[in-house]
Structure formats: structure tokens, C-alpha cells
Amino acid sequence: MAVQPTAEDExxxxxxxxxxIDTSNPGDHSGPGExxxxxxxxxKLAEVGLEPRVLESHPKRASVVVRVxxxxxxxxxxxxxxxxxxVPAQKEDWTRDPFGGEIADGCVWGRGAVDMKDMDAMILAVVRQRLREGRRPKRDLVxxxxxxxxxxxxxxxxxxxKEHPELFEGCxxxxxxxxxxxxxxxxxRRMYLIEAAEKGIAWMRLTAKGTAGHGSMVHPDNAVTALAEAVARLGRHEFPIRMTKTVRAFLERACQAYGVPFDPERPEKSLEQIxxxxxxxxxxxxxxxxxxxxDAGYKTNVIPQKATAEVDGRFLPGYEDEFFATVDELLGPDVERDFVYHDRALETDYEGALVQAMEDALTSEDPGALPVPYCLSGGTDAKAFARLGMRCFGFAPLRLPxxxxxxxxxxxxxxxxxxxxLRFGVRVLDRFLDRA
Incomplete structure (x- = not known):
């Protein structure tokens, strides 16, 4: 009888x-798709008896959902x-082929190795092993x-x-x-950062309008000038510190781990340690x-009628209104804004049985583990799933050098x-599913 591979093997x-498998996403439908x-x-899921659904939202743009x-x-x-x-990768910039999946220096190299085909692989490996062994989770997994x-x-x-909420029923x-x-x-010892919050996203397009004209003439109503001044104000602005509960919890525990005092009046000093x-x-x-x-204009000696810019804005949980009030004040009356993309911030309490299951799984594999909550500066798919009422955490366990x-x-x-x-991660995920 053939010996079945373990999750660590796979x-x-x-x-x-x-x-x-190149799944580069340039932000439109011009890439290879997923x-x-x-x-x-x-x-891989069907091989262990599951019935996954491949759902295509647009030609080549596909997701997979299955219930265990x-x-x-x-x-x-x-x-x-x-x-x-x-995200796309240019081969000439890399030491190794970004789509080669090579193993070198004890690592798997390539685009997506940490963002986030590592976690995809860990989920697949753990679920495959558990189902081969007849070990079903305590509760339904989607x-x-x-x-x-x-x-x-x-x-x-x-x-x-939006289109298939029934697939996540009960989650x-x-x-x-x-x-x-x-x-x-x-x-x-190692702190393990568990995401309990993430900033909101405001990718904005700014537009200034003026009067077109000849570049050789005196021209005070210049869209490029108005836009450039507004962009400079935005880019140079420093928002005040706003310490959310998740960030404070992280800094307090990080300072304790490093053996330094936490000064809530000067939280930035804590960052010097990490x-x-x-x-x-x-x-x-x-x-x-x-x-x-x-972006503006089409010829050096033509003053354009319109100039545009794009800005990446991120706001903390609880501070969206303050953020946009500041943006509008900095822009002034001559520059309009609209959204390229806008999504909310998230924050959930770092407590409960699921948090305990994550912490226990980590400390079982690494007795020196110090699990801590933190806030992600970027955004993830959690923003979408939270719309269905889910409490969302970032937990793709890796013990790193x-x-x-x-x-x-x-x-x-x-x-x-x-x-x-990766091997550490599948051991932790397996223990986590035993407890979740």
C-alpha cells in the first residue's frame, strides 16, 4: 500500500x-487571468472527494469555492x-525567474511566494491531508x-x-x-503578528480645470499649476497620530517583548526597536x-484645459470622516476628486475562541511564541467578506528567519x-483546525 504524502511533504x-502558473493582475483584464x-x-480539491465550484466573473477571471x-x-x-x-513582475529585475518556483538558499522563489500562494498551498496541503486521513473539521469550513x-x-x-452570498451561508x-x-x-523568541484590523482605502483621481491657451502667453488660469499645488499640499501633509485599540495593543506588547517602556505620548519611538x-x-x-x-497636456507649448492626478489614501478605522475632511481642505475649491477605488477600514476585537485557537496553535509549535494583534496598512479580501457579517483575521502562519x-x-x-x-505553517494550520 502506497504511503500517502503528508501536508509537509506536499x-x-x-x-x-x-x-x-502566471496569474499577473495589471489591474484590468489584459493579464493572463486566474x-x-x-x-x-x-x-487538487476534487482529488480528495470535494466538489469545488469554479466561478468565472469575467473571461479568464476565476475563483474557486468549496465547502468542507x-x-x-x-x-x-x-x-x-x-x-x-x-502583481506583475519584470524578469530582468529579479535574481531568479519570478515564475520559476525555484528552490534556492532554503526558500521557494517567485511572484506570489508570500503574497499569497504560500497560504493557498498551505490551505490545500492541510485540507488534502485531513480528508485523506478521514479527519473532518469540527465545524463546516468554506x-x-x-x-x-x-x-x-x-x-x-x-x-x-454580491453574486453568490449563499456559498458563505453560516460563515x-x-x-x-x-x-x-x-x-x-x-x-x-518570536512575536507572531495576527491581523485584527486594516486601514481603509481611498484611491482618488484629482481633476483641475482651466482655460486652454498658448504656452508663450501670460496665463494665470492654468490647470497644471492648480493641480500641482494641490498635489504638493497632499503629499507634504502629515496627519496627526491616532492610536487605535489594535495599534496600541501591538505597541504595548512589542515594547514588553523588547524590554523597553511604552510611551503613549510618543508611540513612534517604539518603532525604532522593530x-x-x-x-x-x-x-x-x-x-x-x-x-x-x-497627467496633463499633449504638447509643450499648449496650456491644457484639464490636468489630473491620482493619490493613494489610507485611513484608520474610525477616522474616515476626519480623513476626507482634511483631504477636501487641502485640495481647495479649484480641484475636484472622485474615486478610482474606495473601501472601508476594518477592526475586530482581539478576543474569543478563534483568537485562542490561533494562539494555542502557534504556541504548540513554537513554545516561545508571543502572539500579538496588529493593524495592516494595506487592504485584503477581508473587506468584502466582512460585508457578510464575518469577523476577519489575518492568519497565514510562517516562522521566519x-x-x-x-x-x-x-x-x-x-x-x-x-x-x-511553509512546513511550520501547515503544522500550525492543522493544529488550528483541530481547535477552531
Whole structure:
């Protein structure tokens, strides 16, 4: 009788094979789409007796959803979700082929290695092993592998929630990205950051209008000038610190782990202890605005009638109104704004049985683990699933080496995930499902 592979045996290969399926998402429908990866995932789920549905929101843009029946009827269901798309990558910028899925220096390399085909592979590996062994979860699990997360989820999670909410019937809680990863602290211990909040998104298009004319003449009504001045005001503005409950909880526990006092009057000082991760955590102390695009005119000696810019704005839970009031004040009366994309902020209490299950699973595999809640500066598919009333957490567990710039892996070149981290992750997820 052939020996069945374990999740630890499978997870690395599954991650490699997913990376090799190019699902680059340029933000429109010009990319390869997620259909190939969706069919791959569906095949792996069908091999262990499940009946997954591949749902196409647009040609080539596909997601996969399946329900795993639990042992205890009547309990609320749990959603495990991961996205199949990745941001584009230019091969010439990378040390290794971004779609090669190579193993080198103890890591799996490639676009999506941490964002987030690693978690897709971990979910597949754990569920496959449990079903081969006849170990069903205590409560129903819904697995969702989504399209389009990297462009806001319009053709993925948002579409699923709007068009097929029945697939998530009974789901009251969810886990997905970005959380459960480790940060080494003094004493050879590790904090594991579990996402309990994330900032809202306001991608805005700014428009200034003026009078067209000849570039050689005196022209005070210049759309480019008006727009440039407004963009500069936005880009230079520093919002005040607004410490949410999740950020405060993280900083208090981080300071305790590093053996330094927490000063609530100067929370930024705490960030000096945590290295490269400070970029991501620092962005959760305040609202932010970053101009990203400018466009105007068609000829050097022609003053255009219109100029446009795009700005990436992010706001903290509870501070959306303050954010937009500030934006409008900075823009002034001569510049209009509309949305390229807009979605709310999220925050849930870091308490309850699901949180305990995550913490217990981590400490069972790493006795030195220090689980802590944190706020993500970006956004995830959790925003869509929260619309169905789910409490959402980021929990894609990885034990990482101290010198890996994990936050720099997201959308960066030479993205990679440690092989040992993947194997650790499936052990933690398996223990978590025993407790969830």
C-alpha cells in the first residue's frame, strides 16, 4: 500500500506549482487571468472527494469555492480564503525567474511566494491531508481561492459576495492574509503578528480645470499649476497620530517583548526597536496620502484645459470622516476628486475562541511564541467578506528567519518564502483546525 504524502511533504511542491502558473493582475483584464490556477486548485480539491465550484466573473477571471462538511451540525462555519492573482513582475529585475518556483538558499522563489500562494498551498496541503486521513473539521469550513485581490477584488471576493452570498451561508469568522508571521525579539523568541484590523482605502483621481491657451502667453488660469499645488499640499501633509485599540495593543506588547517602556505620548519611538517592519507598522499610526500619478497636456507649448492626478489614501478605522475632511481642505475649491477605488477600514476585537485557537496553535509549535494583534496598512479580501457579517483575521502562519525582510517581500523583487516556514505553517494550520 502506497504511503500517502503528508501536508509537509506536499506544501512546497504545491507552492512551486502555483507560482509557475502566471496569474499577473495589471489591474484590468489584459493579464493572463486566474483561470489556470483556479482549475489547478479545483483539481487538487476534487482529488480528495470535494466538489469545488469554479466561478468565472469575467473571461479568464476565476475563483474557486468549496465547502468542507464539519462533524458538529449546527455550528457556525469558518471561511479560509486566499487570492490566486499576483502583481506583475519584470524578469530582468529579479535574481531568479519570478515564475520559476525555484528552490534556492532554503526558500521557494517567485511572484506570489508570500503574497499569497504560500497560504493557498498551505490551505490545500492541510485540507488534502485531513480528508485523506478521514479527519473532518469540527465545524463546516468554506474554502475560497479568489481572483482580483490585487486590484481591489471587484472581479473576485466582491463579486462572490454580491453574486453568490449563499456559498458563505453560516460563515461568521474568517482567516486569510496578512498575519501569523514571526518577528524575532530578544531572548530568541518570536512575536507572531495576527491581523485584527486594516486601514481603509481611498484611491482618488484629482481633476483641475482651466482655460486652454498658448504656452508663450501670460496665463494665470492654468490647470497644471492648480493641480500641482494641490498635489504638493497632499503629499507634504502629515496627519496627526491616532492610536487605535489594535495599534496600541501591538505597541504595548512589542515594547514588553523588547524590554523597553511604552510611551503613549510618543508611540513612534517604539518603532525604532522593530527594524524593517517599522515601515508597515508606522503607517498604522496615522492616516496617509501619497500622490502616485500625474497627467496633463499633449504638447509643450499648449496650456491644457484639464490636468489630473491620482493619490493613494489610507485611513484608520474610525477616522474616515476626519480623513476626507482634511483631504477636501487641502485640495481647495479649484480641484475636484472622485474615486478610482474606495473601501472601508476594518477592526475586530482581539478576543474569543478563534483568537485562542490561533494562539494555542502557534504556541504548540513554537513554545516561545508571543502572539500579538496588529493593524495592516494595506487592504485584503477581508473587506468584502466582512460585508457578510464575518469577523476577519489575518492568519497565514510562517516562522521566519530573523534576517528576512518580510514586509519587503510584498510586491518587491526576489519575493521568496522559506521552505521551513511553509512546513511550520501547515503544522500550525492543522493544529488550528483541530481547535477552531
Amino acid at each position: 506544501v512546497v511542491r504545491l507552492c512551486q506549482e502555483l507560482i509557475r 483561470r489556470g490556477a483556479a482549475e489547478y486548485v479545483a483539481e 462538511e464539519g462533524e458538529e451540525a449546527g455550528r457556525d462555519a469558518l471561511l479560509l480564503h486566499g487570492h490566486l492573482d499576483v 474554502l475560497a481561492f479568489t481572483a482580483d485581490e490585487e486590484a481591489g477584488g471587484v472581479w473576485g471576493a466582491q463579486w462572490l459576495v 461568521t469568522e474568517a482567516i486569510g492574509e496578512v498575519g501569523g508571521f514571526s518577528l524575532t525579539v530578544p531572548g530568541d 527594524g524593517p517592519l517599522a515601515r508597515m507598522i508606522g503607517a498604522t499610526l496615522r492616516n496617509t496620502l501619497n500622490p502616485t500619478r500625474l 530573523p534576517d528576512l525582510d518580510f514586509s519587503g517581500m510584498f510586491h518587491g523583487v526576489d519575493e521568496r518564502v522559506p521552505v521551513d516556514g
